[in-house]
Amino acid sequence: MxxxxxxxxxxxxxxxxxxxxxxxxxxxxxxxxxxxxxxxxxxxxxxxxxxxxxxxxxxxxxxxxxxxxxxxxxxxxxxxxxxxxxxxxxxxxxxxxxxxxxxxxxxxxxxxxxxxxxxxxxxxxxxxxxxxxxxxxxxxxxxxxxxxxxxxxxxxxxxxxxxxxxxxxxxxxxxxxxxxxxxxxxxxxxxxxxxxxxxxxxxxxxxxxxxxxxxxxxxxxxxxxxxxxxxxxxxxxxxxxxxxxxxxxxxxxxxxxxxxxxxxxxxxxxxTVAGRLDDVVVSGGEKVSLGLVERVVREQPGLGSAVVVRAPHERWGEVPVVVVGEPVSRGLPEAPGLPESPGLPALPGLPELRAAVAAALGRAAAPDRLVVLPELPLLASGKPDRRALQALVAGGDPARN
Incomplete structure (x- = not known):
């Protein structure tokens, strides 16, 4: 019926x-x-x-x-x-x-x-x-x-x-x-x-x-x-x-x-949820959960809505890369139903970010890059389009910190 x-x-x-x-x-x-x-x-x-x-x-x-x-x-x-x-x-x-x-x-x-x-x-x-x-x-x-x-x-x-x-x-x-x-x-x-x-x-x-x-x-x-x-x-x-x-x-x-x-x-x-099962990379022979890396990254000032994706690396195989858009770096993604906010907090430098992640998860988990975009690509749901971001960082074109 x-x-x-x-x-x-x-x-x-x-x-x-x-x-x-x-x-x-x-x-x-x-x-x-x-x-x-x-x-x-x-x-x-x-x-x-x-x-x-x-x-x-x-x-x-x-x-x-x-x-x-x-x-x-x-x-x-x-x-x-x-x-x-x-x-x-x-x-x-x-x-x-x-x-x-x-x-x-x-x-x-x-x-x-x-x-x-x-x-x-x-x-x-x-x-x-x-x-x-x-x-x-x-x-x-x-x-x-x-x-x-x-x-x-x-x-x-x-x-x-x-x-x-x-x-x-x-x-x-x-x-x-x-x-x-x-x-x-x-x-x-x-x-x-x-x-x-x-x-x-x-x-x-x-x-x-x-x-x-x-x-x-x-x-x-x-x-x-x-x-x-x-x-x-x-x-x-x-x-x-x-x-x-x-x-x-x-x-x-x-x-x-x-x-x-x-x-x-x-x-x-x-x-306790660690992240997606398919978000595990092998970097230098060590398994790294991108979900866990993202959790640590989002605890850092100005990175409350940062996204961590994988990228190929000539030496290590694959590495985590942190991507942040200008609106997202405020912790406030510009999507329907979400807020705008004045005042952009300063982002941590890549060395400080790598040190924070390495201290929590080990050296293999330290991000290779901090990529800053004018805005993050979003799905219709308002969530970051991780596939688009992954393709973007794999191309090596975005600005890096």
Whole structure:
């Protein structure tokens, strides 16, 4: 059995909200779009359980259309409520075609509360604070990416209204990319109750909070790879059986999603994600995780949103290269829904950066170059286009520090 698939303009978040409300009640499934163009290969129907199709392009992969059943979306909402402070009212500050944005809408529907919605466009901390003050429920939530959180904390330093608004949330969920530890510490020192989330479109968004699986989510490490199971898993990829079979596997009667991330579980079951499995280079005979290098790099002043990619090297085989764009060097990538910011912090020199990385991860991990671009190439999701950056640094043309 199938149900209709309805394209909805994600530039109008309240339209997506109403479409999702109908989809969760058994109406047409929703396919949020960011423009007026509907691809010719987008089918008019989907399997009956599916309520939402999220189109996503991984930072190093090709576009995918993830099919999320209504039960999976509602299971994710219930797990979040159980891990946080129960049902509440949400502020939508993320684009409504991201799974993190649709999650805010689904959780609002499940809680029977009306979300406050920021106007699409550049993120403004003052507008964020004004929207927060309009929330009426005693339990309040927001979901941000690290760059937005950094902008809020920057504004809070000289605007008590922004500071009070940020502190009013029962939780501010932060995900979408690795959150620098320094940003986490800064937020908590400022009295902002943040929760770091891990998940993807394939898991109906975040299903691990601060390293701990929520609800009935299960985490296992198989051959170094993070695998996730639970009721919030996607049905698969629309029109791509081969990719579905590769990503979703059954083991001992349970269905698991193979994330492609490298990770470890502590003795008490806390997950640490090291980065992508395919982001390991062999430099001078030593394995180097680009994800770990990026984590250390982003702790350095002015490099909060830097990207680390691989590049060929005549002597060492492959080496890590740090790439930063002028907007990104502020920690604030210029993408829809993200902020602009005046004041560009000085970047560390390459010797200082190499020393910091080598001290944390060893000499083989030290970046070979620090490349500064006018701006970073971005995917439609707003994330850095790592494949484009890798091709760029491999050519040896960009300026280097």
């Amino acid at each position: 199938t149900r209709p698939l309805l394209p909805v303009d994600a530039r109008r978040p309240l339209d997506v909200l109403e479409a999702l409300r109908e989809a969760l009640a058994g109406g047409p499934a929703v396919a949020p779009r960011t423009d007026d163009h509907v691809p010719a290969d987008l089918p008019g129907s989907v399997p009956q359980p599916v309520a939402l199709v999220v189109e996503t392009s991984g930072s190093s992969g090709v576009p995918k259309r993830v099919m999320l059943p209504a039960d999976a979306l509602l299971a994710g909402a219930a797990a979040a409520d159980g891990a946080l402070s129960g049902p509440g009212q949400w502020l939508l500050a993320l684009p409504a075609h991201y799974v993190a944005g649709t999650n805010v809408l689904v959780r609002s529907i499940a809680a029977d509360t009306e979300p406050e919605v920021l106007a699409p466009g550049h993120f403004d901390p003052v507008a964020f604070a004004e929207a927060a003050r309009r929330l009426e429920h005693p339990v309040r939530y927001a979901s941000l990416v690290p760059a937005q959180l950094a902008a809020v904390l920057d504004a809070a330093e000289h605007d008590d209204g922004v500071a009070d608004a940020a502190q009013s949330f029962a939780a501010v969920l932060v995900g979408g990319q690795a959150t620098p530890a320094s940003l986490v510490d800064r937020a908590r020192a400022s009295g902002v109750r943040i929760v770091r989330t891990y998940g993807s479109s394939e898991t109906s968004g975040g299903c691990v909070y601060d390293g701990v699986p929520v609800g009935r989510t299960r985490v296992e490490i198989v051959d170094g790879q993070v695998e996730l199971a639970g009721p919030s898993l996607a049905l698969g990829y629309l029109g791509d059986d081969a990719r579905t079979t590769a990503a979703f596997v059954e083991r001992d009667g349970e269905r698991w999603y193979r994330t492609g991330d490298a990770g470890e579980l502590s003795d008490v079951g806390v997950l």
